[in-house]
Amino acid sequence: MRTSLFGLIFLTSSALGYEVKTPPLDTDWTYKVGTDPWPDYPRPQLQRSRWQSLNGIWQWGEGTSESGYPQGIDVLVPSCIESALSGVMQSVRTSWFAREFEVSEDLNRKGYNILINFEAVDYQATVYINDQIAGNNTGGYWRFSFDITDLVKEGTNTLRVDVFDPTDADGYMIPIGKQTLNPSHIFYTPCSGIWQSSWWIPIAEVETNISIPSVPAQYVTQLDVAADMHGTIDVTVTTSKSSKDVVRITVTDDSGKDVAIGKGRANEAFSFKVSSPSLWSPDSPTLYNLTVAVGDDKVASYTGFRTIASGEIDGVKRPLINGEFFFQFGTLDQGFWPDGIHTPPNHEAMVFDIKQLKNLGFNMLRKHIKVENALFYRACDELGILLIQDMPSMPANRLPNADQQKEWERQLDILIEQHKNYPSIYTWIIYNEGWAQIRDYYPEEYLTKRLKSLDPTRLVDSTSGWVDHGYGDWHDNHHYANPQCGAPFYSTPSTPYDRKRIAIQGEFGGIGQNVSEEHLWKVQKAIDTINQTYEIDETIEAWNYRGHVLLSELRDQVEKWACSAAIWTQTTDVEGEVNGLLTYDRRILRPDVDQWKSDIQALKDAAKARNGKK
Structure with a gap:
């Protein structure tokens, strides 16, 4: 045909x-x-x-x-x-x-x-x-x-x-x-x-x-755009030839009205302003369309105006979105599918997970040591989900040689260069739980500086979990099942809360609830590992009760101490894991929706009450 x-x-x-x-x-x-x-x-x-x-x-x-x-x-x-x-x-x-x-x-x-x-x-x-x-x-x-x-x-x-x-x-x-x-x-x-x-x-x-x-013989090969809460758009338009041709960028709002036009030169950084833009946030994910013309070439893009920063409120380091602190609560998101493995079946299936999280009140997710297609990030931009993006790790429990480390670092740079335009991404993670993290020197020290140089607009979580030497914007603790977030208690191999950085519960929860074989990954080896789950609850009622207890503990840590964000494990079951909010086939949603909405709102309310309060 x-x-x-x-x-x-x-x-x-x-x-x-x-x-x-x-x-x-x-x-x-x-x-x-x-x-x-x-x-x-x-x-x-x-x-x-x-x-x-x-x-x-x-x-x-x-x-x-x-x-x-x-x-x-x-x-x-x-x-x-x-x-x-x-x-x-x-x-x-x-x-x-x-x-x-x-x-x-x-x-x-x-x-x-x-x-x-x-x-x-x-x-x-x-x-x-x-x-x-x-x-x-x-x-x-x-x-x-x-x-x-x-x-x-x-x-x-x-x-x-x-x-x-x-x-x-x-x-x-x-x-x-x-x-x-x-x-x-x-x-x-x-x-x-x-x-x-x-x-x-x-x-x-x-x-x-x-x-x-x-x-055209000269065409746009890369477009780097960063738009902040004050309306400044920083742009670099890279073309296939090292010319200095005029670049014209038209900014259009969602009603189709042109709100600004910026001009600069190709292959050079330039800036221009948009007056009083509507800001991007999880509660109001406003996006603006961009039309970029260079010579005979024309491309379309989009951006969102927001500023990500670390700031101090009443002596506590906080993650600030557009100058404000609100509690950021998300899930550990593996991005695996029983029919497609890494590839979602279609766009509808891909956004189904995100919409389920938004409906429960989550405003963030951690894309865990995997990278998705560009349409996933566009969906997070549109639907209003903050993203913590991991660098895919090398194999756990092994250490790279010098050449392998250099290649991994080259690909870390690519992660930043190819994803730094998405408004929803607000934090990069370099290492997860020490996996392939060299110990005889601290590569996260210079890698944190490198990421800040490649992308000064976001936060960096240098070491999520442990093997933490004090670098980056976040102090990230993992603990199952109970949280230990910004609090004066911890369990090894995590480290005591570092008051110079933002406290995040990088992973917790992980409680499991077995389901009928109809919804399990029907591979015996996977089924045999279900009992390795951190905690198994015999009924869905017990599972929801335990979820309420753990979220209440987390709320206490937000109220009493310095917890600013947390990651619940996890969005869905995956193969031999049965600790998802959703089963692996996405057919069963475990949470009692009203209960979880209430508990998640209580986290946000506790954080809000801390603002301006010692």
């Missing part, structure tokens, strides 16, 4: 060979995904009006691809090949993906470039166009693009991606978060392959008769 858009013709599989595998547990969205997944524009903060998705059915096989257009089995892109949605549901170290496309004779119009984009491929990707290497990328969580103008031809072209994923391989220390080939309790099924969207760059805006996906 052939599909055409703007003169570019894609040869697509009829998908007769593809079918969803039966996962150990499904969701209400598993069998609604279809063969045209994730049709949304993948990069909402650098958006052009015309584009072509490459998502859908590809060919897939184990090993390294052969030349031309190799034939394998039908696989759904994007998806982890370990997932049921992929149609493969197996884990291999090396595999390939392939498809064909045809292009029109207008392809090589002078002065225009054609780019191919991938939002995330786990872990190392080599991209071929017509048997020629377009480029390589290392890192399973990051977007990348290649200019393929000189590699394509009129007529039929081949696209192949070879993928190597060394999860758990001897000699490798890579950012993997909770992935493992041997899942057990708090470590889960891994993800390999093209697990986020792939697509072509859009058509040039300047010549409307051009009928190929292309952009």
